[in-house]
Amino acid sequence: MKSFARSGVLGLVCAFIAAPAYAADVSTGPCGFCVLWDWIPFILNGFALNVVISILAMMLALVLGIGLGLMQISESKLASVPARFVTQLLRNAPWIVILFMIMSLIPYRIEVQGWGNFILSDWIKATFAFSLPVMANVSEILRGAVASVPKGQWESAESLAFSRGQSLRWIILPQCVKQMIPHLMNWFALLVLATPLASIIGVREAVGSAQAAMESAGSSPTLLIPFYFFLMMIFFIFIYPVAIWSRRLERNYAINS
Amino acid sequence: MRKLVSTLCSGVLSAVLSAGLLAVPAHASGDHMKEVLDRGTIRIGVLGALKPWAYRSEDGNMQGFDIDLASRIAESLGVDLELVEVTSVNRMEFLQQGRVDMLLAGMYDKAERRKIIGIVEPAYGASGPSLMAKKGLISSWDDIKGKPVCAKQGVIYNSIAETEFGATVVAFTGNAEAKEGLRSGKCVAWFYDDTIILPELASGEWDGYEMPVEALNSNPIGAAVAIEEQDGALGVFLSGMIYRWHSDGTFLELEEKWKVGPSSWYAKEHEKLHWDTSYLVSE
Amino acid sequence: MDAILTLIAPFFRDLYETTGINFNVFYDPYQFKRFLIGAENSILLILAAILLSVIVGVAGAAIQQSRSTWLRWLVGGYIQLFRNTPPMVQLLFFYFGLGAYAPQVDMGGYYQPMVSAFGWAVIALGIFGGAFNVEIFRSGIEAVPKATLEAAESLGFKPWQTFVYFTLPLAFRICLPALTTNLVSLAKTTSLAYVISVPEMANMLNQVWSSTFNIPEMMAVLFCFYVGVVWLLAAFLHWLERRLRLRGYSK
Numbered sequence: 001m002k003s004f005a006r007s008g009v010l011g012l013v014c015a016f017i018a019a020p021a022y023a024a025d026v027s028t029g030p031c032g033f034c035v036l037w038d039w040i041p042f043i044l045n046g047f048a049l050n051v052v053i054s055i056l057a058m059m060l061a062l063v064l065g066i067g068l069g070l071m072q073i074s075e076s077k078l079a080s081v082p083a084r085f086v087t088q089l090l091r092n093a094p095w096i097v098i099l100f101m102i103m104s105l106i107p108y109r110i111e112v113q114g115w116g117n118f119i120l121s122d123w124i125k126a127t128f129a130f131s132l133p134v135m136a137n138v139s140e141i142l143r144g145a146v147a148s149v150p151k152g153q154w155e156s157a158e159s160l161a162f163s164r165g166q167s168l169r170w171i172i173l174p175q176c177v178k179q180m181i182p183h184l185m186n187w188f189a190l191l192v193l194a195t196p197l198a199s200i201i202g203v204r205e206a207v208g209s210a211q212a213a214m215e216s217a218g219s220s221p222t223l224l225i226p227f228y229f230f231l232m233m234i235f236f237i238f239i240y241p242v243a244i245w246s247r248r249l250e251r252n253y254a255i256n257s
Numbered sequence: 258m259r260k261l262v263s264t265l266c267s268g269v270l271s272a273v274l275s276a277g278l279l280a281v282p283a284h285a286s287g288d289h290m291k292e293v294l295d296r297g298t299i300r301i302g303v304l305g306a307l308k309p310w311a312y313r314s315e316d317g318n319m320q321g322f323d324i325d326l327a328s329r330i331a332e333s334l335g336v337d338l339e340l341v342e343v344t345s346v347n348r349m350e351f352l353q354q355g356r357v358d359m360l361l362a363g364m365y366d367k368a369e370r371r372k373i374i375g376i377v378e379p380a381y382g383a384s385g386p387s388l389m390a391k392k393g394l395i396s397s398w399d400d401i402k403g404k405p406v407c408a409k410q411g412v413i414y415n416s417i418a419e420t421e422f423g424a425t426v427v428a429f430t431g432n433a434e435a436k437e438g439l440r441s442g443k444c445v446a447w448f449y450d451d452t453i454i455l456p457e458l459a460s461g462e463w464d465g466y467e468m469p470v471e472a473l474n475s476n477p478i479g480a481a482v483a484i485e486e487q488d489g490a491l492g493v494f495l496s497g498m499i500y501r502w503h504s505d506g507t508f509l510e511l512e513e514k515w516k517v518g519p520s521s522w523y524a525k526e527h528e529k530l531h532w533d534t535s536y537l538v539s540e
Numbered sequence: 541m542d543a544i545l546t547l548i549a550p551f552f553r554d555l556y557e558t559t560g561i562n563f564n565v566f567y568d569p570y571q572f573k574r575f576l577i578g579a580e581n582s583i584l585l586i587l588a589a590i591l592l593s594v595i596v597g598v599a600g601a602a603i604q605q606s607r608s609t610w611l612r613w614l615v616g617g618y619i620q621l622f623r624n625t626p627p628m629v630q631l632l633f634f635y636f637g638l639g640a641y642a643p644q645v646d647m648g649g650y651y652q653p654m655v656s657a658f659g660w661a662v663i664a665l666g667i668f669g670g671a672f673n674v675e676i677f678r679s680g681i682e683a684v685p686k687a688t689l690e691a692a693e694s695l696g697f698k699p700w701q702t703f704v705y706f707t708l709p710l711a712f713r714i715c716l717p718a719l720t721t722n723l724v725s726l727a728k729t730t731s732l733a734y735v736i737s738v739p740e741m742a743n744m745l746n747q748v749w750s751s752t753f754n755i756p757e758m759m760a761v762l763f764c765f766y767v768g769v770v771w772l773l774a775a776f777l778h779w780l781e782r783r784l785r786l787r788g789y790s791k
Contacts (some may be wrong), residue, residue, distance in 0.1 A: 092767045092771055093728070097731060097766050104755045189624070193627065194628040195626075221640050230632060231629045236625050240620065243624055
């Protein structure tokens with residue numbers, strides 16, 4: 001693990017040194033890294049929106065996903081069959097397809113009787129779209145975790161006169177939480193890495209900001225490598241600690257159980 | 258960093274607001290001008306990445322041809338200017354919802370749009386699809402037959418290049434990428450509006466490139482207010498401003514300033530709308 | 541393919557004329573061609589990216605068995621870099637950033653790059669998916685019983701022969717469940733090739749709905765296409781998993 005962390009950082013350092021040298025020798029045009037320097041605050045501002053979108057989408061996905069997961073493990077076919085269907089459907093659809101669908105099929109304004117009008121700006125719709133695949137996977141993680149609890153636990157709960165709901169609430173689910181956390185963190189990382197897709201539909205997050213910045217700076221080819229490389233770096237710096245942490249939790253869980 | 262944190266907070270806050278509290282006030286027709294004056298701010302919708310019409314500077318501020326027009330409008334009304342970034346997809350809805358008071362967003366004046374929003378006359382620009390290519394490579398529209406042309410996804414006239422001229426459209430998500438596609442030789446030409454191509458050429462970043470063909474057609478570009486305001490104070494005011502800019506040479510001046518290109522359209526309109534005051538010279 | 545169109549066209553034209561539901565990709569020959577191009581490119585892209593990612597995964601896992609610390613670090617850095625950055629930005633980086641330096645062929649005025657957008661998509665997605673595969677194969681290799689390998693060595697096999705003939709096939713079968721999950725997720729990720737103008741399904745259907753405004757219908761086609769293809773792939777890989785399951789080796 002430690003060597004992984006070290007080697008990852010080392011690789012980055014090498015790439016950082018190599019990239020400008022590579023970019024400098026080919027085309028004519030302004031020095032890309034110098035232009036990038038001026039635009040860094042602008043791009044970081046955009047990145048703040050990536051962070052906001054991922055956090056909101058994750059919270060939404062957790063709430064919806066746990067609900068969907070509980071429906072999946074319900075004994076009533078009426079609840080479990082549709083929940084299973086929705087889970088599988090959204091797990092198998094690419095992010096970009098879900099994003100397109102939400103963007104074009106949900107209106108820009110929603111009228112709720114007695115509540116007034118709600119404006120759904122593009123980034124809010126994108127947040128909702130991103131939460132759907134995560135929701136489906138949270139649902140599946142929950143189902144898997146509950147299924148992994150030994151049958152004996154259910155039986156002994158039953159012998160203590162716990163109802164199904166009670167055993168789930170007090171005995172089964174608490175055991176699942178610890179096992180679920182690394183998976184959930186992993187999905188949070190995947191969610192963050194998917195947020196640049198919002199730029200396709202005009203949301204001015206980090207990638208959209210970088211593209212607008214390149215446009216304003218004259219869209220010279222020398223800008224491309226520095227700007228896209230910088231984008232990769234800010235995501236890396238944000239996500240890498242999450243990845244390390246979730247692995248550590250996963251390993252701890254594996255050791256303890 | 259502080260800016261980052263504040264954006265983060267305001268982002269969360271606005272999410273909460275828009276999810277729960279933000280209701281849109283409905284406008285009674287005709288009194289919009291009074292509302293703008295009472296508010297002391299006019300909100301004008303502009304596009305965000307359309308150099309040199311409306312684009313971001315390094316500090317994140319908007320600038321460009323349309324932005325200059327917007328600030329002149331605010332100045333004339335004696336109110337503050339609030340620029341709202343819109344996209345070609347949501348701009349009409351922004352106006353309908355009252356999130357902006359006016360649109361200066363490079364919008365073609367089309368019959369189906371006039372049913373929804375109040376596009377005012379005269380037009381403040383005109384534009385049509387054209388090509389940008391390496392010098393000497395293309396001399397007529399027929400030269401793109403069987404070759405790849407770079408374009409932006411979702412542009413309404415893209416299929417014309419395929420159906421009428423037999424080209425292959427290589428569609429990118431944005432103009433920045435489409436232009437990079439042209440620059441790195443992934444297509445023989447960039448297929449887009451002449452009012453965008455000419456300023457690109459004038460920017461000095463495209464040595465050895467040209468716009469070898471005339472635009473296929475010329476669509477007037479309209480500024481707009483909400484439909485019930487078309488004949489109200491705000492619509493008539495905007496109409497008058499645009500007329501003034503044509504007649505007093507403001508457009509010609511801005512055309513020069515933003516290197517929008519040597520298009521004859523503004524000169525022609527200036528000629529047409531300029532009031533001949535020679536009769537005042539009584540000799 | 542034309543035969544298929546003539547078969548289904550009357551139904552969909554009738555549907556449009558009676559209900560206004562416009563699946564023009566299934567009756568208009570021009571739009572049908574776009575649909576076919578999109579389907580072909582999407583499926584080829586999925587297959588090519590999977591193939592390359594498995595090759596990269598095997599190569600990376602082999603290098604990680606090597607004694608050189610430097611090589612192991614390099615592979616480790618590669619894995620972390622590509623796992624923890626957005627695949628969409630990786631595609632843009634490869635296509636626009638590195639694509640500018642790729643060799644080109646003069647096509648009489650304009651330059652056709654030797655590596656097309658499709659080619660860059662395969663490379664970028666293969667490398668992205670490979671970063672996950674290396675770790676999957678590594679864990680598979682580590683799970684191969686040491687005794688088996690010692691037995692192979694004692695039969696006179698050289699280390700590389702042991703790796704190719706014993707370790708790899710066993711590791712492959714051990715790690716197949718994890719590999720399935722990753723390859724299915726890679727198949728979904730291939731739809732990102734949209735952003736670098738690869739004429740895959742989303743790109744082609746976007747061109748359709750931009751000109752004929754039948755957005756909901758084309759969304760339905762897009763959704764069903766990807767869900768269907770991903771489902772087929774998953775079904776095939778699960779079948780393979782069952783076929784190749786090692787007896788007495790279930791975790």
